[in-house]
Amino acid sequence: MYAIINRRRMNQARAQETLERAARDFLPKLQQTPGFVSFSLVQGEDGVNTAVVFFESQADAEAFRQEAGQWGDTLDELGHQVESQGRGEVIQHLTPSA
Numbered sequence: 001m002y003a004i005i006n007r008r009r010m011n012q013a014r015a016q017e018t019l020e021r022a023a024r025d026f027l028p029k030l031q032q033t034p035g036f037v038s039f040s041l042v043q044g045e046d047g048v049n050t051a052v053v054f055f056e057s058q059a060d061a062e063a064f065r066q067e068a069g070q071w072g073d074t075l076d077e078l079g080h081q082v083e084s085q086g087r088g089e090v091i092q093h094l095t096p097s098a
Contacts, residue, residue: 001037001090002058004068006051011079018078026071033067035060048083054090061087 010018030036030053037054044050053068055061076082 001093002055002061003088003090004051004053004055004061005084005086006072007048007083007085008051008075008080009048009083011081012047014078014080018075018080021074021078022071025074026067029067030064033060033064035063049080054093058089 027039030039033055035056037056039054040052042050042052053061055064072082
């Protein structure tokens with residue numbers, strides 16, 4: 001499994017608009033991407049949101065790179081500032097036991 005992690009300081013004045021645009025323009029494309037596993041968005045108390053996307057493989061993540069880059073450009077235009085970005089192989093992933 002492969003993960004992409006992006007942290008952005010949110011422009012609160014555009015937060016609702018961003019969520020609506022994501023639901024309409026970005027998330028459906030992500031859900032239809034081959035190898036997509038899951039997406040989580042964590043709203044930090046410090047005003048920084050963390051997005052974590054899991055793919056089955058690095059190749060699957062790379063295949064989505066252009067689409068993700070376009071969404072990143074949209075986030076920049078909406079005033080959400082990049083705090084940090086990371087990506088890498090998942091070395092441990094825990095799910096509930098049966």
